Amino acid sequence: MKYPYAHRMQYVNHSAVRELLKLGSDPGIISFGGGFPDPEIFPIDQLRAVFDDVLLRDGKAALQYATTEGLPALRQKIITRMQREGLQLNLDNVFLVQGAQQGLDLAAKMFIDPGDTVITENPTFMGALIAFNPYEPRYVGIPMDAEGLITDLLEDALKTNPKVKFIYTVPDFQNPTGITMSLARRRRLMALANEYDVVIIEDSPYRDIRFEGESIPSIKSLDTQGRVIQLGSFSKILSPGMRLGWVIAEAELAEKLCLLKTAADTQNSTMNMYAADRFMDMYDIEAHIASIRKVYKKKKDLMLDAIDEFFPAQVSATNPQGGLFTWLTFPAHIDAAALMRDRVLPEAKVAYVPGAAFFPAQAEQNHCRMNYSCMPEEKIVDGIHKLGDILKSVQ
Amino acid sequence: MKYPYAHRMQYVNHSAVRELLKLGSDPGIISFGGGFPDPEIFPIDQLRAVFDDVLLRDGKAALQYATTEGLPALRQKIITRMQREGLQLNLDNVFLVQGAQQGLDLAAKMFIDPGDTVITENPTFMGALIAFNPYEPRYVGIPMDAEGLITDLLEDALKTNPKVKFIYTVPDFQNPTGITMSLARRRRLMALANEYDVVIIEDSPYRDIRFEGESIPSIKSLDTQGRVIQLGSFSKILSPGMRLGWVIAEAELAEKLCLLKTAADTQNSTMNMYAADRFMDMYDIEAHIASIRKVYKKKKDLMLDAIDEFFPAQVSATNPQGGLFTWLTFPAHIDAAALMRDRVLPEAKVAYVPGAAFFPAQAEQNHCRMNYSCMPEEKIVDGIHKLGDILKSVQ
Numbered sequence: 001m002k003y004p005y006a007h008r009m010q011y012v013n014h015s016a017v018r019e020l021l022k023l024g025s026d027p028g029i030i031s032f033g034g035g036f037p038d039p040e041i042f043p044i045d046q047l048r049a050v051f052d053d054v055l056l057r058d059g060k061a062a063l064q065y066a067t068t069e070g071l072p073a074l075r076q077k078i079i080t081r082m083q084r085e086g087l088q089l090n091l092d093n094v095f096l097v098q099g100a101q102q103g104l105d106l107a108a109k110m111f112i113d114p115g116d117t118v119i120t121e122n123p124t125f126m127g128a129l130i131a132f133n134p135y136e137p138r139y140v141g142i143p144m145d146a147e148g149l150i151t152d153l154l155e156d157a158l159k160t161n162p163k164v165k166f167i168y169t170v171p172d173f174q175n176p177t178g179i180t181m182s183l184a185r186r187r188r189l190m191a192l193a194n195e196y197d198v199v200i201i202e203d204s205p206y207r208d209i210r211f212e213g214e215s216i217p218s219i220k221s222l223d224t225q226g227r228v229i230q231l232g233s234f235s236k237i238l239s240p241g242m243r244l245g246w247v248i249a250e251a252e253l254a255e256k257l258c259l260l261k262t263a264a265d266t267q268n269s270t271m272n273m274y275a276a277d278r279f280m281d282m283y284d285i286e287a288h289i290a291s292i293r294k295v296y297k298k299k300k301d302l303m304l305d306a307i308d309e310f311f312p313a314q315v316s317a318t319n320p321q322g323g324l325f326t327w328l329t330f331p332a333h334i335d336a337a338a339l340m341r342d343r344v345l346p347e348a349k350v351a352y353v354p355g356a357a358f359f360p361a362q363a364e365q366n367h368c369r370m371n372y373s374c375m376p377e378e379k380i381v382d383g384i385h386k387l388g389d390i391l392k393s394v395q
Numbered sequence: 396m397k398y399p400y401a402h403r404m405q406y407v408n409h410s411a412v413r414e415l416l417k418l419g420s421d422p423g424i425i426s427f428g429g430g431f432p433d434p435e436i437f438p439i440d441q442l443r444a445v446f447d448d449v450l451l452r453d454g455k456a457a458l459q460y461a462t463t464e465g466l467p468a469l470r471q472k473i474i475t476r477m478q479r480e481g482l483q484l485n486l487d488n489v490f491l492v493q494g495a496q497q498g499l500d501l502a503a504k505m506f507i508d509p510g511d512t513v514i515t516e517n518p519t520f521m522g523a524l525i526a527f528n529p530y531e532p533r534y535v536g537i538p539m540d541a542e543g544l545i546t547d548l549l550e551d552a553l554k555t556n557p558k559v560k561f562i563y564t565v566p567d568f569q570n571p572t573g574i575t576m577s578l579a580r581r582r583r584l585m586a587l588a589n590e591y592d593v594v595i596i597e598d599s600p601y602r603d604i605r606f607e608g609e610s611i612p613s614i615k616s617l618d619t620q621g622r623v624i625q626l627g628s629f630s631k632i633l634s635p636g637m638r639l640g641w642v643i644a645e646a647e648l649a650e651k652l653c654l655l656k657t658a659a660d661t662q663n664s665t666m667n668m669y670a671a672d673r674f675m676d677m678y679d680i681e682a683h684i685a686s687i688r689k690v691y692k693k694k695k696d697l698m699l700d701a702i703d704e705f706f707p708a709q710v711s712a713t714n715p716q717g718g719l720f721t722w723l724t725f726p727a728h729i730d731a732a733a734l735m736r737d738r739v740l741p742e743a744k745v746a747y748v749p750g751a752a753f754f755p756a757q758a759e760q761n762h763c764r765m766n767y768s769c770m771p772e773e774k775i776v777d778g779i780h781k782l783g784d785i786l787k788s789v790q
Contacts, residue, residue: 001592001620001621001622001645003505003506003594003647003648003651004506004560004592004593004594005505005506005651006504006505006506006507006508006511006530006560007508008504008508009505009651012651012654012655012658013654014654034460035460036459036460037459039455039456039458039459040455042454042455042458042459044450044454044455044458047450047454047458048446048447048450048451048454051443051446051447051450052443052446052447055439055442055443055446056443059437059439059442059443060434060435060437060439061434061636062636063434063437063439063442063634063635063636063637064431064432064434064437064634064635064636065429065430065431065630065635065636066636097660098493098659098660098661099660099661101659101660101661102659102660105658105659105660109401109403109529110398110400110401110404111398111399111400111401112401113401113402113403116401127661130657130658131658131659133658134504134655134658135401165399165401197396197399198399199398199399225396226396227396235460239458239459239666240458240459240460240665241456241457241458241459241460241461241664241665241666242458242664242665242666243660243661243662243663243664243665250396252398253398256398256400256404256407259407259408259409260407260529262525263407263500263525263526263528263529264493264496264497264500264526264659264660265492265493265494265496265497265500265638265659265660266493266494266496266522266638267638268638269636269637269638269664269667270635270636270637270638271634271636271637271667272664272666272667
């Protein structure tokens, strides 16, 4: 039968990410495509002790329903960690979500009427576009440079576009480019949001994975008017398979977003909330994060060194100070998607994410996103070598 | 600041369920209000062994991202269980959701344009209304009798209402009434859906918890045209805190709904999917479900016997053959919400859910939903006794 879809369904289509998540699970491929953490750094033995302790001591509560906001003890630990970031929060400002991805869906559901404008970096996180699309926004993409989103161009966009509901940004080690927004740009972004009365969604799942340079204040820490929604996640610092993200917002905003979560799925896994909380009681999560940084720093250096060695000079790569990704720029005539389909996958058995899908507007074809966190070290070198050979052959 | 909400936000408000879930967690109250399973029946020791085994043998995979559809092995087990129900399914027909509640949100997002008509039983599951409301449907509520939704009245509604997108029903031990739809009504419902070309959402989280009488074929098993979406859940047969529900639908429909899940939250907890799958490998879930039925049968009988003994004759209660709820009807002049606020909570320290919130249309004030699964046996008797004393005093 033909189903009576809502008109929004025309904006719902197969995503490249979804297909790539499937591809990345083929062990025969050296995949730089996913955004997977390194499974070698999962604290498996510690989590065995943690889950056992939770079930032994709190089994009845951990297997039962909980409130939508999520376990107060875990929210309190998030608040305590955020104090180091200069954020003074209380329990009304924080609730748990099913990965930061759910925060994107809830924010879009809350703010976007069809035809409203959403401003993003250009390129931006593909998963955000996937979350926003069903609510039918118009996108305005702001170009980036080495300091992140170019705020002069943002001002132009705010002047000329009506009904801007929010600015979406990944300021730390952006997905896909690996670029970090400078403090000056963050201040200007915040001032412009205040001036033009728009909300900012600060999506910062990689913030704790800084392995070089000095931490830059979060945009939320510059927010004096309660207009920044900050999204965080345990996916990169503990485990993505536990699906624990959080939303930080001014209390009224947090309450409304949380009501939308009640409607969407009632709550996160009680079990996993207990486990994350207990993990932080029993072990030192800061020490664990420090060990992740060390591993990713090494892998990032390995990938960038291999790129230096094996890639032709006409291919450039960003040099991220944290996070999971570097962003390649090929010579303008090379279409990264076609190259992957025709040469890179069949000949080199290597995968990346062609860059075009990350652009909400004015897509450029000659980029790709490369993940360095997931593959073992020898496969990083091997994959870059093979990719380099192909890139040299198409110069 | 004042936030630029989407116009749909006017349909998002504090829910009675959410407040009651909070209330139910106060240990000083005898709460018949929630929809909580009995925590005494959670297989805690077994799940300790299960989580340990999963982390020991599959830790890297269980803590990692997975595909949106969910673990194939677990979906296959759901398919195998559904074969006993006469459903021939394959992996394309089944995907995991964050509790059946998420299935409601995804279906609403897929089908409802503002102003479309949604037909439900009157009363119906409050969580469904909470999920549907942000998409701005018009509701048409169909009265029920002892055989469930009155299909003659459904036909009238289908004749007179344009743009009916779907019929939402809880056919087995309905939440809130405990009523089960007869086979004749299921057949008629299916025939009418075919005739008027509408989709049916069959929400059946309690189906396995039948403790009396004979199982009645599911509506999905009567579906020859792929127009029934069936929602199921591990919440009542294993653990709600693991947040594992599933959607069964025709392949094209399932694919589209699953894309909406990718947008909403990417995936369920990989860890919990592994744990449910492993539980069914290591233990006999059918034996576990049989033990739940026994406990709930005893509690239901206890509550109904206590109602017989302590309630005035003018108060009637449904006698469910399964599930978690009975539905009380007070004399017409009694407002169940006011009575709870003014007498039942302060004097008896007893909670129920006042019935009005379950009606999408033509709300009746003189009902309440009573849960018998969660409270210990002695509290069931004590609470009914105290509630009975108050009901006698207001006759």
